Amino acid sequence: MKALEQKILKEGTVLPGNVLKVGSFLNQKIDSDFIAEVGREIARLYEGCGVTKILTVESSGIAIAVAAGIALHVPVVFAKKHRSANMPSSVYTASVYSFTHKETYEIAVGNEYIESGDVVLIVDDFLANGNAVRGLMRITEEAGAQLAGCAIAIEKAFQGAGDKLRSEGVRVESLAIIEKMTDSSVEFRAQ
Amino acid sequence: MKALEQKILKEGTVLPGNVLKVGSFLNQKIDSDFIAEVGREIARLYEGCGVTKILTVESSGIAIAVAAGIALHVPVVFAKKHRSANMPSSVYTASVYSFTHKETYEIAVGNEYIESGDVVLIVDDFLANGNAVRGLMRITEEAGAQLAGCAIAIEKAFQGAGDKLRSEGVRVESLAIIEKMTDSSVEFRAQ
Numbered sequence: 001m002k003a004l005e006q007k008i009l010k011e012g013t014v015l016p017g018n019v020l021k022v023g024s025f026l027n028q029k030i031d032s033d034f035i036a037e038v039g040r041e042i043a044r045l046y047e048g049c050g051v052t053k054i055l056t057v058e059s060s061g062i063a064i065a066v067a068a069g070i071a072l073h074v075p076v077v078f079a080k081k082h083r084s085a086n087m088p089s090s091v092y093t094a095s096v097y098s099f100t101h102k103e104t105y106e107i108a109v110g111n112e113y114i115e116s117g118d119v120v121l122i123v124d125d126f127l128a129n130g131n132a133v134r135g136l137m138r139i140t141e142e143a144g145a146q147l148a149g150c151a152i153a154i155e156k157a158f159q160g161a162g163d164k165l166r167s168e169g170v171r172v173e174s175l176a177i178i179e180k181m182t183d184s185s186v187e188f189r190a191q
Numbered sequence: 192m193k194a195l196e197q198k199i200l201k202e203g204t205v206l207p208g209n210v211l212k213v214g215s216f217l218n219q220k221i222d223s224d225f226i227a228e229v230g231r232e233i234a235r236l237y238e239g240c241g242v243t244k245i246l247t248v249e250s251s252g253i254a255i256a257v258a259a260g261i262a263l264h265v266p267v268v269f270a271k272k273h274r275s276a277n278m279p280s281s282v283y284t285a286s287v288y289s290f291t292h293k294e295t296y297e298i299a300v301g302n303e304y305i306e307s308g309d310v311v312l313i314v315d316d317f318l319a320n321g322n323a324v325r326g327l328m329r330i331t332e333e334a335g336a337q338l339a340g341c342a343i344a345i346e347k348a349f350q351g352a353g354d355k356l357r358s359e360g361v362r363v364e365s366l367a368i369i370e371k372m373t374d375s376s377v378e379f380r381a382q
């Protein structure tokens with residue numbers, strides 16, 4: 001998606017530790033018109049695939065997931081990172097190591113929100129080491145649901161998880177794939 | 192908003208401690224078509240008010256805020272509850288006591304995401320004791336921005352914060368206002 005690549009080049013900043021900061025349009029400030037366009041692009045890629053539910057993880061995945069949900073007309077479910085008072089008592093859980101935060105946390109989804117008949121599309125803002133996506137895949141499997149694939153805004157290909165998932169037969173659609181990133185340059189994979 | 196009242200009556204559950212669980216359509220499963228409708232209703236209420244930015248707090252406010260942002264064509268900024276590696280170094284902060292979680296936490300927004308020229312619309316899923324909204328109002332004030340008002344999905348009027356804010360001259364638009372809530376019944380304010 002050319003518009004996303006241009007946004008990254010124009011507004012993104014590379015921080016120490018291979019962190020790409022896109023806070024000015026993807027999180028924590030969200031360009032609404034642009035995110036709606038991202039949602040429509042995800043819908044275009046997965047239309048006709050029978051997706052019944054979009055699954056993401058709080059919080060930075062929610063905006064993209066909701067935009068995709070609106071475009072695909074399917075509900076969005078987000079996994080929580082912290083137990084809360086109004087969390088269902090029966091939950092599917094998975095452990096996830098966060099590359100950005102350098103810590104392991106547990107994600108949880110109420111059992112009632114994903115069913116065995118569901119066809120799940122996993123949506124997230126970033127795919128780096130793939131830990132969040134694999135956690136969401138485990139939850140999808142636990143629920144006995146089918147996985148349609150993953151839709152990611154920005155994939156950091158140099159961290160390998162996207163291509164590893166593809167080699168395992170998982171459909172991974174990333175709207176921008178970064179092959180190489182330095183303080184002063186970002187190189188995209190041609191798509 | 193009649194459609195929201197009907198959703199609450201049909202799908203909402205009252206949990207001990209005056210918690211209204213709406214996880215099946217507002218969080219953590221989000222009915223996308225419905226949330227888009229909620230967004231359009233918020234846009235209708237605030238169109239012509241010169242809103243330049245929507246401000247919410249992660250994570251349950253994000254879906255509604257994004258839907259409203261898409262309908263109003265303005266960016267959405269969400270305050271974070273936890274510091275992260277890619278958080279700007281200069282932030283506006285406020286302390287918030289959470290009714291649902293029974294704890295005080297700090298919310299933060301990068302300075303660069305709200306400017307003094309902004310006209311801010313605060314959006315959230317719930318208004319109960321008003322602590323999150325007041326935290327977001329303090330951040331708006333700190334940034335030197337103007338407040339257009341608040342747009343809330345569900346206000347628990349019996350906890351008083353909505354009417355208190357209105358008596359202080361703050362515009363508060365709640366799509367459903369609950370006057371009274373028991374295990375088996377929910378009573379709405381006529382609007």
